[in-house]
Amino acid sequence: MRRFINLQTDLLRTFVSVVELGGHSKAGAALGRSQPAISLQIRRLEDLVGATLLTQDGRTPVPTQDGELLLGFAREMVRINDEAVSYFHRAEIAGVLRIGLPTDYAVAFLRTALTDFSHAHPEVELEIRCDLSRKLHRQLRADELDIIIAVMPSAQMPYLSRSWVERPVWAAAETFVLKPASPVPLAAHPEGCEYRSRMVNALDAASRRWRIVYVDPGISGIQNAVLNGLCVSAVTRATLLPGMRILDASVGFPPLESLRVGLFYKHPRLSDAGLKLVSDLVNKLDTIGAGENAHSA
Structure with a gap:
């Protein structure tokens, strides 16, 4: 009989926080735990999955190949957990959300998911910036944006939640x-x-x-x-x-090379309002035409 292994949400949250915040001490500060406690949780998670999840790039921990694979599952599992908790605890959906969109997607997404969200949650202030994707990625890394939709220059990128292929x-x-x-x-x-x-x-x-x-x-x-x-x-x-x-x-017009577009955010930095918007965007991507080629990270 196959032995069932439960991956505890707190271990997955710690793993996501270490990767997305760039270190054990930063993750500990965000989660209210000491650095040794964070290291212990990472080791417990590695024991559960039977693989090394992190390696060092200088002083910064980066996911291994197995870690990259688990990270996609972990971000989604933590997101769904937090969405359920937010629903049952009736979390306050308020505050300011800074959204980054590439210029080509401003029309489509503002017309649908973002406008629907704004109408449903008027107490949330949306600040929307349209710019080149490379600038949006830079602003997300610098915590100048909370959620972005942007073109992906490579198949594996930090903070990725969903990706899909577009052919111009x-x-x-x-x-x-x-x-x-x-x-x-x-x-x-x-x-x-x-x-x-x-x-x-x-x-x-x-x-x-x-x-x-x-x-x-x-x-x-x-x-x-x-x-x-x-x-x-x-x-x-x-x-x-x-x-x-x-x-x-x-x-006489040759086919244009397709490109990959992604939904990105830092989960440890996300407010309840941001969590709700991400869930709405994920649901939208799973139902619109992009969903035909959409992939969870």
Whole structure:
């Protein structure tokens, strides 16, 4: 008969805190425990799973390969535990939440989960920043943001809760006509944007000339430039608007490389309001089109 092993939530919480806060002493301060007590809990967890979970990078503990695998489970188990406790203890959903969104996702997510959350919890103040994904990751690490949705430059990243794959598409106005000998006029976000690099790389690989004629940090500006027939751009299907059409290889536009997008947060830093919003976002991702390719961390 198989022996059932229970992974205690307090051990998993300690493990997540050590990794996400960057050390045993910081985790101890957040959890109200001494550093030796934190080390003991990590050893107990390693004994339960039968694997080494942490190694050292200088003075900073980092998860091993087994630790990375357990971390994804641990973050989700602790989140669900805290969500249940928050519900039964009727936690106060109030305060300020700082949300970071990449420019291309501001429209889709503000229109759905974030606006629904704001209407359901008017006592929570949402501060939403739209920026390049690399800047959002930096601001989350610096505790300047609480929750971000951002493009992932690599498959494994800190603070990841959910990830999914998006394939951008070429979009133009329905009336747009490109002269065969002319460079492709592009609308793009500023340098550093993953969508911009995918457009340029795809056209370079197909030996097609291009020029950037419109730059805007916001998705609405890009959409308007496309709708006005000024240029073409790469967008997600969620940000296609009436009056736009998709351009494909049949008209000389090569497929764009897909990208991975993730939902990120530091669980030890998350308030009850943040926990509720993360749960709402996770539920949303599991039910919308992105959920077809969504993966738990």
